[in-house]
Amino acid sequence: MKSITINTITEAVINHGDRAKTQPRLSEIYSSLIQHLHGFVREVNLTEQELEWGRDFINRASHHTQEIPSGEIHMLTDLLGISELVELLNDTNDSTECNLEGPLYVPNAPQRQMGDRLGIDADGDTLWLSGCVLDLHDRPIANALIDVWQSNSQGLYDIQDPSQPNGNFRGRFQTDVDGKYAFETVVPMGYQVPASGPSGEMLRLLGRHTWRAAHIHFKLSASGYEPLTTQIFIDGDQYLDSDTTFAVRSAIVQLQKHQTSDRSKPVYKTEFNFVLKSIEESINS
Numbered sequence: 001m002k003s004i005t006i007n008t009i010t011e012a013v014i015n016h017g018d019r020a021k022t023q024p025r026l027s028e029i030y031s032s033l034i035q036h037l038h039g040f041v042r043e044v045n046l047t048e049q050e051l052e053w054g055r056d057f058i059n060r061a062s063h064h065t066q067e068i069p070s071g072e073i074h075m076l077t078d079l080l081g082i083s084e085l086v087e088l089l090n091d092t093n094d095s096t097e098c099n100l101e102g103p104l105y106v107p108n109a110p111q112r113q114m115g116d117r118l119g120i121d122a123d124g125d126t127l128w129l130s131g132c133v134l135d136l137h138d139r140p141i142a143n144a145l146i147d148v149w150q151s152n153s154q155g156l157y158d159i160q161d162p163s164q165p166n167g168n169f170r171g172r173f174q175t176d177v178d179g180k181y182a183f184e185t186v187v188p189m190g191y192q193v194p195a196s197g198p199s200g201e202m203l204r205l206l207g208r209h210t211w212r213a214a215h216i217h218f219k220l221s222a223s224g225y226e227p228l229t230t231q232i233f234i235d236g237d238q239y240l241d242s243d244t245t246f247a248v249r250s251a252i253v254q255l256q257k258h259q260t261s262d263r264s265k266p267v268y269k270t271e272f273n274f275v276l277k278s279i280e281e282s283i284n285s
């Protein structure tokens with residue numbers, strides 16, 4: 001360990017101790033992380049001042065804030081594309097694409113019935129969303145659970161907005177014997193990620209905007225099937241091509257506008273079918 005040089009320090013760090021020999025996955029991740037971190041420091045010729053700035057940035061990002069009580073680390077991995085890269089790496093590309101859960105999921109959402117309205121929002125345009133939950137062979141999955149959550153028409157989730165009741169625009173539905181689901185909601189609005197902290201500073205310095213494209217979150221589960229967490233996006237949203245979490249892929253729905261006689265405002269309709277992979281097929285693939 002004596003006589004550390006610029007050429008030996010990386011291997012010295014990796015080989016310090018027993019390289020976690022009882023935990024091979026940890027060893028693999030640690031070794032690669034050190035290689036890449038040291039490679040990055042070398043490539044940019046990091047100065048002491050820049051290192052101190054980085055320490056301060058990570059320190060501040062991990063602190064609780066009023067906007068994000070759990071700190072900004074989760075959001076930071078989203079903004080750096082790391083979260084979506086992990087989704088892409090783990091996507092099996094046969095079921096519906098998996099996607100980010102995001103930091104605003106709340107378990108135990110209200111249980112709702114087929115056709116129920118998801119939330120209260122006098123300003124929002126009504127959206128009828130329906131479809132089926134299917135297996136890889138286009139067969140319907142009955143009694144699948146669909147946990148859905150979204151922002152209101154102002155781009156706010158209930159837990160961010162004291163004017164909304166708890167559980168607003170959240171709900172758990174069950175598919176019928178034909179695998180169908182249907183509910184009424186409002187057209188969600190895109191929103192800006194919280195930007196008052198260090199992550200917001202980073203985006204401003206990089207000339208990046210803070211907008212997410214309008215989307216609806218889903219978690220699906222059914223007995224014998226792999227669970228799925230995903231999002232669907234609204235076609236035409238101006239941030240589809242530049243969502244700040246890089247989450248927009250192929251799950252994009254087009255809204256059809258309907259004028260109904262008993263409503264003063266238009267109603268939109270769209271359909272989306274979810275595809276789940278059975279655990280058996282997952283094991284065999």
Ligand SMILES: [Fe+2]
Binds near residue numbers: 102104
């Ligand atoms: Fe969201």
